[in-house]
Amino acid sequence: MNSWKEDIIKALNQIGGEGHYNDIYSAVEDIRGINNLPKSWKAIVRGSIETYSSDSEKYDKKNDLFYSVDGIGKGIWGLNSYQSDKVNVDLTEDDIEFPEGKKKLRQHILRETNPKLIRLAKQNFIAKYSKLYCEICGFDFNEKYGEIGNNFIEGHHIKAVSELKLNEKTKVSDIVMVCSNCHRMLHRKRPWISKNDLKKLIQKV
Ligand SMILES: [Zn+2]
Ligand SMILES: [Zn+2]
Numbered sequence: 107m108n109s110w111k112e113d114i115i116k117a118l119n120q121i122g123g124e125g126h127y128n129d130i131y132s133a134v135e136d137i138r139g140i141n142n143l144p145k146s147w148k149a150i151v152r153g154s155i156e157t158y159s160s161d162s163e164k165y166d167k168k169n170d171l172f173y174s175v176d177g178i179g180k181g182i183w184g185l186n187s188y189q190s191d192k193v194n195v196d197l198t199e200d201d202i203e204f205p206e207g208k209k210k211l212r213q214h215i216l217r218e219t220n221p222k223l224i225r226l227a228k229q230n231f232i233a234k235y236s237k238l239y240c241e242i243c244g245f246d247f248n249e250k251y252g253e254i255g256n257n258f259i260e261g262h263h264i265k266a267v268s269e270l271k272l273n274e275k276t277k278v279s280d281i282v283m284v285c286s287n288c289h290r291m292l293h294r295k296r297p298w299i300s301k302n303d304l305k306k307l308i309q310k311v
Contacts, residue, residue: 110154112253113137115171115185123221125150127181155183173222184221202273210267211293217263217276224261227281231259240285242292242304247285259283 109114117133118125125133131148144150156162161174175182218224229299231238238259239246247255261281282301284292291307292299 107138107142110150111158111169111171114151114154115187116182118172118185119188124175124184127183130155132181159183175225186220186222188221189216189219209277214263214265214293217267218261218281220276223276223278223281226278227261227283228257228259230278231283238283240288241282241289242284242307245285245288260286260289262289262292264299264301269298 113134114130116137117130120133120137120248121129122171127148130151134147135143138147153164155172156164157166158169158171159165159173160167160170161172162178170188173184173186174180175184186249208262228238237246237248238257240259246257249255251258260283262284263276265280282304292304297308
């Protein structure tokens with residue numbers, strides 16, 4: 107039988123990378139089988155999550171596997187290594203234009219779909235500007251689309267994959283907030299564009 111840690115990772119992968127304790131419990135229950143659960147298994151699940159989360163005081167300071175969504179008390183947890191389905195989606199014709207090539211594009215998108223990283227980047231941006239908007243063209247999804255656009259923005263990683271050392275951690279400061287249109291254009295741009303040059307992308311008419 108897998109360790110609790112492994113089963114919780116599996117559970118979070120199954121429920122889309124994030125979920126409330128109740129969602130995690132039911133996924134773990136499916137994975138382990140209802141007859142294989144000790145009496146206090148839910149406490150074990152909670153304990154394991156906190157042991158492997160740097161957001162918790164119980165963190166073992168070694169394996170940072172889980173993150174707390176909206177603060178510990180909320181009981182919602184996410185998996186740091188979760189890879190969104192987006193990465194498996196077939197690339198479109200335009201993606202062939204990606205300056206670093208197709209394989210690197212996958213790595214790039216992987217970085218940009220790290221939910222914890224994007225959440226932090228969004229939080230920092232909101233703390234600074236009190237709303238989300240595209241750093242290139244100023245587009246504000248909430249302003250344009252109303253409620254469904256609320257809190258929507260994409261994160262673009264400004265460092266080229268080839269610039270990053272192996273296992274180099276992605277920094278929140280390397281993520282810029284962009285609308286979907288500008289994001290696509292950025293991915294087509296050669297050579298790779300720096301943060302300061304972002305706005306120059308827009309053609310002056
Ligand atoms: Zn834009
Ligand atoms: Zn990007």
